Amino acid sequence: MVSTLELTDVSFTRQRRGAQPLAVLDRISLKLEPGETLALVGPNGCGKSTLLELACGLLTPTSGTVQAPPIALMPQRGLLMPWANAVDNAALALRAEGVSRTAARERARDWLVRLGMSEFEDARPHELSGGMRQRLALARTLLAGRPIVALDEPFAALDAISRIEAARWLTSALGESDRSVLLVTHDVEEAAVLADRVVVLSPRPATLVAQVRLAGSVPRLRTSPEVLAAREAILSALGVSG
Amino acid sequence: MIRGLLVIAALLGLWELYCVLSGVDQLVLPSPTDVGHALWTDRGILWSALLVTAGELLLGLSVALVVAIAAAIGIHLSRSLRNSVYPVLVASQTVPIPVIASLLVVWLGYDTGPKVVIVALVAFFPVVVGILDGLAGIDPELDLVARSFGAPRLRRFRLVEAPAALPGALTGLRIAVVISVIGAVFAEQAGGDSGLGFVIQQALPQLLTARAYAAVVVLSALALAAFLLLTAVQTRLLPWTRLRQSEQ
Ligand SMILES: Nc1ncnc2c1ncn2[C@@H]1O[C@H](COP(=O)(O)OP(=O)(O)OP(=O)(O)O)[C@@H](O)[C@H]1O
Ligand SMILES: [Mg+2]
Numbered sequence: 001m002v003s004t005l006e007l008t009d010v011s012f013t014r015q016r017r018g019a020q021p022l023a024v025l026d027r028i029s030l031k032l033e034p035g036e037t038l039a040l041v042g043p044n045g046c047g048k049s050t051l052l053e054l055a056c057g058l059l060t061p062t063s064g065t066v067q068a069p070p071i072a073l074m075p076q077r078g079l080l081m082p083w084a085n086a087v088d089n090a091a092l093a094l095r096a097e098g099v100s101r102t103a104a105r106e107r108a109r110d111w112l113v114r115l116g117m118s119e120f121e122d123a124r125p126h127e128l129s130g131g132m133r134q135r136l137a138l139a140r141t142l143l144a145g146r147p148i149v150a151l152d153e154p155f156a157a158l159d160a161i162s163r164i165e166a167a168r169w170l171t172s173a174l175g176e177s178d179r180s181v182l183l184v185t186h187d188v189e190e191a192a193v194l195a196d197r198v199v200v201l202s203p204r205p206a207t208l209v210a211q212v213r214l215a216g217s218v219p220r221l222r223t224s225p226e227v228l229a230a231r232e233a234i235l236s237a238l239g240v241s242g
Numbered sequence: 243m244i245r246g247l248l249v250i251a252a253l254l255g256l257w258e259l260y261c262v263l264s265g266v267d268q269l270v271l272p273s274p275t276d277v278g279h280a281l282w283t284d285r286g287i288l289w290s291a292l293l294v295t296a297g298e299l300l301l302g303l304s305v306a307l308v309v310a311i312a313a314a315i316g317i318h319l320s321r322s323l324r325n326s327v328y329p330v331l332v333a334s335q336t337v338p339i340p341v342i343a344s345l346l347v348v349w350l351g352y353d354t355g356p357k358v359v360i361v362a363l364v365a366f367f368p369v370v371v372g373i374l375d376g377l378a379g380i381d382p383e384l385d386l387v388a389r390s391f392g393a394p395r396l397r398r399f400r401l402v403e404a405p406a407a408l409p410g411a412l413t414g415l416r417i418a419v420v421i422s423v424i425g426a427v428f429a430e431q432a433g434g435d436s437g438l439g440f441v442i443q444q445a446l447p448q449l450l451t452a453r454a455y456a457a458v459v460v461l462s463a464l465a466l467a468a469f470l471l472l473t474a475v476q477t478r479l480l481p482w483t484r485l486r487q488s489e490q
Contacts, residue, residue: 053386056386056389056390057390058386058389058390070390070392071390072390072391073386073387073390074387075383075386075387076383077383079381079383079384079387081384081402081405081406082482083405083406083408083480083482084405092387092388092391092401092402093391095393095397095401096388096391096392096393096397096398096401097391097392097393098397124481124482125482126482140387144390144391144392146391146392150390
């Protein structure tokens with residue numbers, strides 16, 4: 001099994017019924033270092049979610065190669081199963097791997113306790129707040145024992161304060177393992193706070209326009225010079241003057 | 243619910259009024275009072291007929307459910323079954339019941355057998371379509387999640403797809419319950435000596451029109467009760483589907 005994700009010259013063109021094929025990704029090469037958190041930023045519709053699906057092996061590139069160990073995906077809407085309560089939703093990752101129901105629930109419960117959601121163990125998704133749903137989806141993804149997790153806008157439903165908390169929670173959860181993370185976010189600052197490296201994509205068809213490396217431990221302070229400098233660099237690569 | 247009863251009461255009032263004003267022969271159209279009277283005096287006949295018909299429905303629906311689940315799973319999981327079996331299922335639904343009813347009587351006799359088969363035939367289709375719709379309607383992102391977690395095909399079906407299809411299955415079943423009542427009546431009329439369909443068939447030539455109408459009322463009540471029961475089951479067991487107020 002390959003130990004890390006490597007995309008080599010990956011292009012992806014989406015075939016569409018009754019419409020012109022859509023060139024989404026254009027010769028993207030990326031390598032994820034073990035234990036690294038790599039943030040992807042880029043304008044809406046540039047192909048970030050598509051890139052994650054390719055990385056997870058859920059789509060096949062039109063050209064180029066994707067080498068990857070199993071990757072657990074948290075899709076953009078963080079989809080939960082409406083019929084299952086919080087414990088069973090979190091347990092899905094384990095049950096998918098064939099863990100028995102009782103054992104899976106037990107481990108899922110531990111996570112809910114750590115998330116401060118033990119009161120809501122038996123609540124179904126429609127009884128949870130948007131933020132709790134997203135945390136639950138995140139817990140489910142982390143419970144999958146995969147060496148890499150791909151998170152598509154995991155904090156999109158959270159308000160500014162909860163985002164900071166969630167970022168802290170995510171880094172502590174990840175700190176215990178040496179998993180790598182592929183993180184899509186539209187929040188440039190968040191990328192600079194959480195990631196070891198930020199990759200900037202152009203508008204569709206997405207090409208890789210810039211990479212910004214950050215040093216030091218995460219989560220960084222939003223006001224640290226490191227974050228501010230990275231933010232400037234990312235925004236100018238995106239063609240926006242901060 | 244209350245509004246529903248008011249509408250029924252208003253319709254009954256109009257019907258009664260029409261019978262009184264037009265002077266239509268009660269053998270052609272009995273008034274609600276006549277029907278009410280027949281409901282009371284023939285209660286013994288109607289009750290035992292109701293038990294027979296309800297039994298056929300229960301058996302037939304159970305058979306339909308089992309076969310429909312198996313067929314839907316097969317069609318969902320296998321493209322070749324989808325292409326070969328599905329069109330046959332659709333076509334089979336266009337065969338009028340009276341055409342096959344006599345054949346079934348020849349094959350299975352005058353007993354419960356043919357009735358159960360006919361009820362099952364009628365009920366089967368909406369359930370299959372309901373389940374297949376539910377399976378096809380699964381959120382694509384949820385499917386991506388399950389796949390990225392590495393669940394093999396059948397496990398994905400069990401963990402994610404089957405539960406997602408439950409609301410569709412219940413909707414199909416609610417439709418099936420109502421239309422299979424008509425199936426049961428046809429079946430009883432094609433050959434049989436009991437049940438509400440048989441009561442109707444016997445009553446008309448004997449000029450007991452009010453009794454026939456009373457049997458229809460019992461049939462409608464049976465269908466309505468079954469429908470409401472299934473709706474209650476759905477709200478109770480599948481609360482996330484949140485039936486709209488109008489369906490409750
Ligand atoms: N299932 C699909 N069918 C057709 N086109 C699609 C499909 N999914 C995505 N696309 C198109 O592919 C392009 C890239 O979509 P993608 O979801 O990867 O963008 P994104 O960068 O994740 O956008 P956002 O920031 O809004 O989430 C878009 O133009 C979108 O319209
Ligand atoms: Mg996206």
